[in-house]
């Protein structure tokens with residue numbers, strides 16, 4: 001079946017995925033997109049990063065794509081939301 005990209009108010013929507021198992025807490029993502037990623041205090045060996053929101057609009061996508069590009073571990077994916 002052909003999938004369609006979802007547009008809200010004629011804008012594209014994206015979903016951010018973060019593989020927590022491979023994240024090593026560099027915080028580059030926070031530097032690139034502070035409105036989308038935050039630090040979660042924990043006793044783990046690496047700082048824990050959490051997504052502030054996993055669904056974003058076109059306006060927020062530029063920062064999200066920068067975080068994806070510069071994440072040293074390549075654990076961030078920014079994907080267009082599609083109709084199923």
Ligand code: SF4
Pocket residue numbers: 018022023024025026027028029030049070071072073074075076
């Ligand atoms: S830059 Fe990548 S590896 Fe580093 S904290 Fe952010 S998501 Fe995790």
